[in-house]
Amino acid sequence: MDSPRLLRRCLLAALSGVLVASAAVGTSAAADPTAAPAAAAAAVTFQDTFDGPAGSAVDSSKWQIETGDNVNNHERQYYTSGNKNAALDGQGHLVITARKENPSNYQCWYGTCQYTSARLNTSGKFTTTYGHVEARMKIPRGQGMWPAFWMLGNDIGQVGWPASGEIDVMENVGFEPSTVHGTIHGPGYSGSGGIGAGYSLPNGQAFADAFHTFAVDWAPDSITWSVDGTVYQRRTPADLGGRTWVFDKPFFLILNLAVGGYWPGDPDGSTAFPQQLVVDEVKVTTGDSSGGGTGAPIRGLAGKCVDVAGANPANGTAVQLYDCNGTAAQKWTVSSDGTLRALGKCLDVTGNGTADGTTVQLWDCTGGPNQKWTVTGAHDIVNPQADKCLDVKDNNSANGTRLQIWTCSGTANQKWTVG
Structure with a gap:
């Protein structure tokens, strides 16, 4: 399979004009699974707990909705607008729903679209350079499902992808129910050449069975991935073999649920619809940026x-x-x-x-x-x-x-x- 992430994203009708990338499996290093997330001496710079009436759309001051299909990855869904496939459940969650339907005769790269879903980002509304970036989510299950929480360099409209850089906090493909992937992409290490690792739950547990917290700790010259506080990989410029580290600038956040594509494969007879990516919270915290102050123990x-x-x-x-x-x-x-x-x-x-x-x-x-x-x-x-x-x-x-x-x-x- 060629370039699973490069073939993933299309230019959608949104401010960001985003392209794509994906995940490569590498070795992992475990840490204390009982450790609690987030250092205490941190300020919250972005947070959405998705409170609001059931059926309402996401907060437009924080998120924009992207629409359209994606020929580059041969994904099957059409991303819809408003609250059609991304809505609050009234219980403090955002629910992104993938359905096997086409209520509005949406047209995709392969003809009449077979599925609908949603994708949203914070471009033009929030960016961050460094910090602890996390989402607590329960992912869908089934062949062909492809949920992701990721970030793109805010300069993508000027320099294009992959020079913009991409940080994949979490991706899952449905044929791996127990495994998620974290990856970085940049010039010379994009698509199938992205640098990353996978993390698997023990004893065959499935990520779709419960909420989990997916996070990166991003600092100058390092990005560290964790699941539920357990660190499973750390990347630095030394991992790039002399290629350019493009992760010292502002990035924006993206949440989406794709259906089908080169990497996950298409849904089959075993895949039940609808499927849901349920997001409890997205939060970004960052340390004191002053370089001074009274400090803390x-x-x-x-x-x-x-x-x-x-x-x-x-x-x-x-x-x-x-x-x-x-x-x-x-x-x-x-x-x-x-x-x-x-x-x-x-x-x-x-x-x-x-x-x-x-x-x-x-x-x-x-x-x-x-x-x-x-x-x-x-x-x-x-x-x-x-x-x-x-x-x-x-x-x-x-x-x-x-x-x-x-x-x-x-x-x-x-x-x-x-x-």
């Missing part, structure tokens, strides 16, 4: 705090674990540039190291990759350059234990709560 092993030894602001001062005491040495700001700051300086991986056991220290903020951190919804604090986690040495909760970077394992000495 970062708590970890045994409830103790990340601490600058002796409250000493000198370059090279050790960063350690210590009883939480509310002093400035324990007040950290999560900045939009990916740094963690205290006492006017940055959390720094000593000597630009990437090996297990490399210590961390306080240092003048330089903008270097050894000072970039991703605070994930699974409570990891990750240095993307090393692809390693902030770690309490030897799992020792004693005051003064040095902090270091170490291969992410999901253990308690690598779990942190900001705020």
